[in-house]
Amino acid sequence: QVQLVESGGGLVQAGGSLRLSCAASGRTFSNYVMGWFRQAPGKEREFVAGISRGGGGRDYADSVKGRFTISRDNAKNTVYLQMNSLKYEDTAVYYCAAKPTITVSKAVAGYDYWGQGTQVTVSS
Numbered sequence: 001q002v003q004l005v006e007s008g009g010g011l012v013q014a015g016g017s018l019r020l021s022c023a024a025s026g027r028t029f030s031n032y033v034m035g036w037f038r039q040a041p042g043k044e045r046e047f048v049a050g051i052s053r054g055g056g057g058r059d060y061a062d063s064v065k066g067r068f069t070i071s072r073d074n075a076k077n078t079v080y081l082q083m084n085s086l087k088y089e090d091t092a093v094y095y096c097a098a099k100p101t102i103t104v105s106k107a108v109a110g111y112d113y114w115g116q117g118t119q120v121t122v123s124s
Helices: none
Strands: 003-007 010-013 018-025 033-039 046-051 058-060 068-073 078-083 092-099 118-123
Touching: 003 092, 018 033, 018 092, 018 118, 033 068, 033 078, 046 068, 046 078, 058 068, 078 092
Parallel strands: 010 118
Antiparallel strands: 003 018, 018 078, 033 046, 033 092, 046 058, 068 078, 092 118
């Protein structure tokens, strides 16, 4: 069992930045691929970014490439999402997720453990 707790969400103006954090506990963090997903009101949960167990492999949704950066610190059991040049359409609840495999997946169903989410609101 892995417990995930997100933090860092908030209200920001368009063009601004936020950094989300997700702290993990319960199992060996470095055994897990980590992902960030988001869900806007009335929409399905969607993949944002994913990172491999060692941090060398990363993948992004097309909508955030060049603006968001995912990273992890295995010594601190934490994964981060640096979000720059935020847009109104980035407004959503952001979730981190974990799966005990090797490859990054963009599928919601591919992840076994989820945090409770943190709200990001971008004002236009």
